[in-house]
Amino acid sequence: MPSQDAPHLDTSPVVLLVDDSEFVHRLLTARLKSESIRLSSAFDGMEGFEKAKEILPSLILLDLDMPVMDGFEALRLLMEEPTTRNIPVIVLSGNDTAQDKVTSFDLGAVDFISKPFEMTELRARLRSSLRISSLMAMLEQRAQIDGLTGLYNRAYFDQRWAEEYERCVRHSNGLSIAMIDIDHFKSVNDKFGHPAGDAAISGVAQLILNHIRKSDIACRYGGEEFTLILPETSPEQAMLLCERIRSECEGMHWPKHPDRRITISMGITGCADGPTMQSKPWIEHADQNLYKAKESGRNKIVCDETEGKLVHLPKAG
Amino acid sequence: MPKYDQAQFSLDVTDEDDIELIEMFLEELPSRIDSLKNTADAGDFSQLNRLAHQLKGAAPGFGFDPIGTTAAVLEKRLKTSNLEMVELDQIQSEFDALISECQSYLKYIDS
Numbered sequence: 001m002p003s004q005d006a007p008h009l010d011t012s013p014v015v016l017l018v019d020d021s022e023f024v025h026r027l028l029t030a031r032l033k034s035e036s037i038r039l040s041s042a043f044d045g046m047e048g049f050e051k052a053k054e055i056l057p058s059l060i061l062l063d064l065d066m067p068v069m070d071g072f073e074a075l076r077l078l079m080e081e082p083t084t085r086n087i088p089v090i091v092l093s094g095n096d097t098a099q100d101k102v103t104s105f106d107l108g109a110v111d112f113i114s115k116p117f118e119m120t121e122l123r124a125r126l127r128s129s130l131r132i133s134s135l136m137a138m139l140e141q142r143a144q145i146d147g148l149t150g151l152y153n154r155a156y157f158d159q160r161w162a163e164e165y166e167r168c169v170r171h172s173n174g175l176s177i178a179m180i181d182i183d184h185f186k187s188v189n190d191k192f193g194h195p196a197g198d199a200a201i202s203g204v205a206q207l208i209l210n211h212i213r214k215s216d217i218a219c220r221y222g223g224e225e226f227t228l229i230l231p232e233t234s235p236e237q238a239m240l241l242c243e244r245i246r247s248e249c250e251g252m253h254w255p256k257h258p259d260r261r262i263t264i265s266m267g268i269t270g271c272a273d274g275p276t277m278q279s280k281p282w283i284e285h286a287d288q289n290l291y292k293a294k295e296s297g298r299n300k301i302v303c304d305e306t307e308g309k310l311v312h313l314p315k316a317g
Numbered sequence: 318m319p320k321y322d323q324a325q326f327s328l329d330v331t332d333e334d335d336i337e338l339i340e341m342f343l344e345e346l347p348s349r350i351d352s353l354k355n356t357a358d359a360g361d362f363s364q365l366n367r368l369a370h371q372l373k374g375a376a377p378g379f380g381f382d383p384i385g386t387t388a389a390v391l392e393k394r395l396k397t398s399n400l401e402m403v404e405l406d407q408i409q410s411e412f413d414a415l416i417s418e419c420q421s422y423l424k425y426i427d428s
Contacts, residue, residue, distance in 0.1 A: 023342070023375035030338055031378070065370060094374040116377030116385055 012036040013058035013130055018048030018074065019092065020066040024115075028061070031119050035126065045069030049077045052084045058133045059126070062109075064093040064100060072103060079108040086136050088129045092117075146220040148198060149205035157219035157227055164217075164231050165279040168271070176238035176270025177283060178228040179290040180208070180245075183263045183298040185224040192257060200224075200262055204249060211245045227283075235270030235311045239303045242266050243313055246301055263299035265290060269306060277306040321425060328380030335380060342379035343426055350419050357412055362403050366395045369415070381422070387415040 015037045017028055025041055032039060040055060042048035045062075046069040052060055060078070064071035071091060078084045091104040094115040101112045110132060111125050144156040152160070161177070168175035182188070182204055189197040201224055208218050208226060217229040230238050249264050267289025269282055277285065289302040296302070303311040321330040321339060328335035349372070356365045372388035391411040398407065405412070 021371045021375055023345075023371065023379070026341055027338065027375060027378040030334065030341070033334075065367075094370055115374035119378070 012038055013133065014038045014040055014055060015059045015061060015126070015130075016040045016042060016048065016052055016055065016057040017061045018042045018045065018051075018066070018071070019061070019063035020044055021063070024063070024092075027117070031117075032123070032126070035123060037126075037130070045071060045074030045077075049074050049081075049084075052078060052087065053081060056083065057087060058137075059129050060087055060089045061113075061126075062089050062091050064091060064095070064104075072107060075104070075107045075109060086140065088133050088136070090125065090129055149202050149220050151205050151209070151226065152217060152219040154219065154221055157217075157221065157229070160217055160219075161229055161283070162279060164229050165275070165282070167231070168275055172274030174232050174234045174237070174270065174272045175275065176230040176233045176235050176268055177286050178230065178238060178242050178266050178268045179221070179283075179286045180204075180226040180228065180242075180264050180266045181290055181294070182224040183265055183294075188260075188262070192260075196256065197224075199254070199256070203252070203254065204262065204264060207249055207252065208245055211241065211248070213241075216241075230270070233270065234272035235268060235303050235305050236272075238268050238270050239301065239311050239313055242268060242301055242303075246299065250299060265293040265298050266301040266303075267291065267293055268301065268303035268311075270303070270311075271306040275306050282306060325383070325422070326380040327377060327382035330380075338378070339380045342376070342381060343422060346419060346422060347426070350416060353412075353416060353419075357405055360405065362395060362398075362400045362408075365412075366392060366400060369395065372415075383418050384415070384422075387411075387418045391415050 017025060017039055019025060020043050029039055040051065040057060042051045044066045048060070048062065049069070062071045062074060075089060075091070078087065078089060088110040089108065090111040090113055091109045092113050092115060093100055096114040104112050110129055113122055113125055144152055146153040164175060182200060185197065185200070188200050205218070205220065205226065208228065212218055212228065215231055219227045219229070221227045230241070233241070246264060246266060249262060252262065254260055254262065267286045269286040269289060275282065289304060293300040293302040305311060319330045321336070323330045326339060328339060330336065330339070353365070353368055356368060369388045369392040373385050373392055376382070376385035376388060391408065394408050394411045395403070
């Protein structure tokens, strides 16, 4: 429940200013007070690059002429680093030469502002770059989201699974994956039409979202199939979570078709402390478990460890 | 009657925010002058070049256009010289112009 004294979350964009001159920091802090941004500071190229990786700002203002590491070198690093590559960079420079501008744009800067600053111009250019930044963020997010369900899409799943697998190997912690499929989906489509099929897919997606934790990643794998990546989750814990989803789905009431029940089958494979399986066979194995669940009558879960040992739900009571 | 002579400043000396910036810069001006002098005395011309470059970029934003202009002249003079070989007397007039421009503002600092 929202509380009156919940801390106010500042969602205004963070702008990282990288400049070796204390004056410039003071000047921009004072002159950008009225803009709805939060200004963060770094004083040389290296510090700027490290800080950008850490805080992932919406925009970077980057001076060229700095000690330790100059602006061009920092810009090069920012554009090579996957996490900072899409952050727009405005170059600030006291040398208003065509060559510096060309080099900046060629390295990937979105804009170039000469010092001393014309403040109204700087503010307008800043706002313009922030618009680009928010469009980039939107595009990036859209490219990861499945349109029908709002879950992550297959492309995101592939990338995220590879990351979570690496993390699991590195830290030898738990990781489980669940493959989920709607039972007899074809007959839903055939009997009630495609809109009903779509409603079933988005209904199950919503149900999954309602049950998973913040750290879990729910994806639409394709058609009527979903996957759940469950970081730091042993197969036993995954089994409990998935059983709640399975049983709730079974009991769910579908307003347009009150007599119809929709059930799901699931295949889970997981490990408690580091995998004994490569990442691709791991997914195939979970898929085989899903197949076994279907074979043994549907509306079921088959769960095992990456060693192959089957996991059962603890007996109630 | 404003405390600051508008003719000497490129910001609005009747605007509260502008005055805040002017005073921010004034506050550091004596130590700026000192470090310019010390750097020149020590013959560290690449550092002097850096200080001039910073003043060129920053001073106008704080309302001190004339300091920015004289700093730019000094920077340009240093840029066309070999920083390893330069002697103080070769840049003396540009250096003095910058120092005296800076000093012309010291009268606004309450002693």
